[in-house]
Structures are given as structure tokens and as C-alpha cells.
Amino acid sequence: MPKMKTHKGTAKRIKLTSTGKLTRRRAFGNHMLSKKSKSRKRNINTPAIVTGSMAKNVRRALGV
Numbered sequence: 001m002p003k004m005k006t007h008k009g010t011a012k013r014i015k016l017t018s019t020g021k022l023t024r025r026r027a028f029g030n031h032m033l034s035k036k037s038k039s040r041k042r043n044i045n046t047p048a049i050v051t052g053s054m055a056k057n058v059r060r061a062l063g064v
Contacts, residue, residue, distance in 0.1 A: 007061035014050065014058055022050040022058055 014024050028036075029044040036044075050058055 004063045006063045010058060010061040014062070016062070016064060022055055023047040024050055 014022050017023055024047065026044045026046070026048050029041070033041060
């Protein structure tokens with residue numbers, strides 16, 4: 001059976017932490033930032049953790 005290929009689009013967007021969690025960037029942080037509040041922009045800037053069934057799919061795509 002051949003090896004599973006890593007999904008490169010997923011690999012560029014999601015990183016695996018040392019404890020095995022999956023981190024991703026949050027959406028809505030690229031343009032039209034003047035209308036967004038400081039607290040909202042700060043929250044967008046922090047990484048999010050992928051959980052649940054989505055994490056299962058991402059792990060399969062990464063080959064982890």
C-alpha cells in the first residue's frame with residue numbers, strides 16, 4: 001500500500017503544537033480593519049485550536 005500524501009494546503013495553514021493540538025489562524029483579519037474594534041482585532045490575532053470532527057479530518061489530511 002502506498003504512503004498517504006500530505007495535503008499541502010492544509011499543512012501551510014495548520015500547525016501541530018508540541019502537545020499534539022492543532023492551531024490555525026482566525027478569519028477576518030486582512031482588510032477593512034478600521035471599522036473593527038481593538039478588542040476584536042486582538043482576538044482575531046490570537047491562534048485558534050481546531051477541535052471535534054474537524055480536527056479528525058485535518059489530522060487525516062496532514063497524515064498525523
